[in-house]
Amino acid sequence: MKFISVDNDEEELSCKVMKNIKASKDLGLLRCVQCGMCTSVCPAAKFTDYNPRYMIEKVLENDKSVVEYEEIWNCFYCYTCHSVCGVGNSPCEVNQILRQIAVDEGKEDKFLKPLASYGETFLDIGIGGIPKSFFMELHKDIEGWLDLKENLDSIREKLDLGPIKMSEKSIDEVKNLLKNIDFDKRVKKLKKSHKKSQ
Numbered sequence: 001m002k003f004i005s006v007d008n009d010e011e012e013l014s015c016k017v018m019k020n021i022k023a024s025k026d027l028g029l030l031r032c033v034q035c036g037m038c039t040s041v042c043p044a045a046k047f048t049d050y051n052p053r054y055m056i057e058k059v060l061e062n063d064k065s066v067v068e069y070e071e072i073w074n075c076f077y078c079y080t081c082h083s084v085c086g087v088g089n090s091p092c093e094v095n096q097i098l099r100q101i102a103v104d105e106g107k108e109d110k111f112l113k114p115l116a117s118y119g120e121t122f123l124d125i126g127i128g129g130i131p132k133s134f135f136m137e138l139h140k141d142i143e144g145w146l147d148l149k150e151n152l153d154s155i156r157e158k159l160d161l162g163p164i165k166m167s168e169k170s171i172d173e174v175k176n177l178l179k180n181i182d183f184d185k186r187v188k189k190l191k192k193s194h195k196k197s198q
């Protein structure tokens, strides 16, 4: 299938966001009153310099440099902002679109490696999981984490819980589904674009 790009650099950023396929039909971006409720409930804003209200302000001001703000990569899509916004805006959704623009324009390749690792893990085990490349870092941050990970099956058995790993048959089914939508190729592309940027 071929896609035709109709990108127009002169277009207002807010229009570009509203027209994006990821934007909900009733996205209230243009109704934002800058009340700051989204920022007050945002966990990412609590612990980092990320500020969803400010991000929306920049979009409404047509400040395209917002696409290059590193802070927007701190959002982890919990949708809390989405659920509290009184005018039906969704900073979470807007964030996803801004990141997609950044990726399309090759501006934030350095953030893609972790995403590729999550994709690879999904392909490997058939469900979401922490990529192996993060194990040692987690072990440093959380005492006993690696021991827990290594002994998880026996711990679960003692608790009368089944194995967490899916059967090979189920993993193969998920893999086939993912391959049918070219998920594996997209993960490879993500990894490749990251290498180019190093």
Ligand code: SF4
Binding pocket: 031, 032, 033, 034, 035, 036, 037, 038, 039, 052, 053, 056, 084, 085, 086, 087, 088, 089, 090, 091
């Ligand atoms: S997006 Fe919603 S919650 Fe956030 S500042 Fe705008 S109106 Fe307020």
Ligand code: SF4
Binding pocket: 038, 041, 042, 043, 044, 045, 052, 074, 075, 076, 077, 078, 079, 080, 081, 082, 091, 092, 095
């Ligand atoms: S989805 Fe992102 S912007 Fe919204 S509350 Fe969660 S971390 Fe914050």
